[in-house]
Amino acid sequence: CGRIHDCDFLLGVGPVGKEYDVDPFNLGGDSLDGTIRVSINLSSLQFQHHDLLETIQSALATAHMGPQYLEIELTENILMKDVESTVKTLRELKTMGVHLAIDDFGTGYSSLSYLKQFPLDTLKIDRSFITGLPANAEDAAIVCAIIALAESLKLRVIAEGVETEAQLAFLRGHGCHEIQGYLFSKPLPPDEMTQLLHSDYLRIESLCTGASTR
Numbered sequence: 001c002g003r004i005h006d007c008d009f010l011l012g013v014g015p016v017g018k019e020y021d022v023d024p025f026n027l028g029g030d031s032l033d034g035t036i037r038v039s040i041n042l043s044s045l046q047f048q049h050h051d052l053l054e055t056i057q058s059a060l061a062t063a064h065m066g067p068q069y070l071e072i073e074l075t076e077n078i079l080m081k082d083v084e085s086t087v088k089t090l091r092e093l094k095t096m097g098v099h100l101a102i103d104d105f106g107t108g109y110s111s112l113s114y115l116k117q118f119p120l121d122t123l124k125i126d127r128s129f130i131t132g133l134p135a136n137a138e139d140a141a142i143v144c145a146i147i148a149l150a151e152s153l154k155l156r157v158i159a160e161g162v163e164t165e166a167q168l169a170f171l172r173g174h175g176c177h178e179i180q181g182y183l184f185s186k187p188l189p190p191d192e193m194t195q196l197l198h199s200d201y202l203r204i205e206s207l208c209t210g211a212s213t214r
Helices: 044-048 052-063 083-096 137-152 165-173 190-198
Strands: 003-005 019-021 038-041 070-075 099-105 122-125 156-159
Touching: 044 052, 044 083, 052 070, 052 083, 083 099, 122 137, 137 156, 137 165
Parallel strands: 038 070, 070 099, 099 122, 122 156
Antiparallel strands: 003 019
């Protein structure tokens, strides 16, 4: 692998002289079964940039990284700004082989009639709905409804901000596919992340059949 520079993705902002070395993650290597993806959140400006596809292709080539190991995360508000243009760009990214996720779902404004048009892979439930689980009945009802919606659209579901065993148990019981949050790990530097990824810690019981933690 090589390096992905911040300026490759901070379109229109200019170089910041910072780079992330993706070597330690051994993306796609046999030791990690090729299951690890790098997720990148794009702003509205970055997503609408005319050179977005070329920039992503260039960054992947520089890093010697396959598109299947990259996931682009976009919020509802970004997706809904120009639906026709959004659908076109998302389809081009999917054709490239990149994974697509809708981030912080439930906090923005999105029309379900449009949502089904987007070629997404993953729906991420905003942490604001997870914090009150399982005691808060309203949060519980919303989370269950989002999981059901994602299932009907054949999307993977990730719950953000999971911090307690009780939250994990609730999500597992209601069919959430993956979780992220401090319950499993705080943000880590590359060397510590590599150690975590290669340890038995990731062999934690799945949330449901075929699911994983992240």
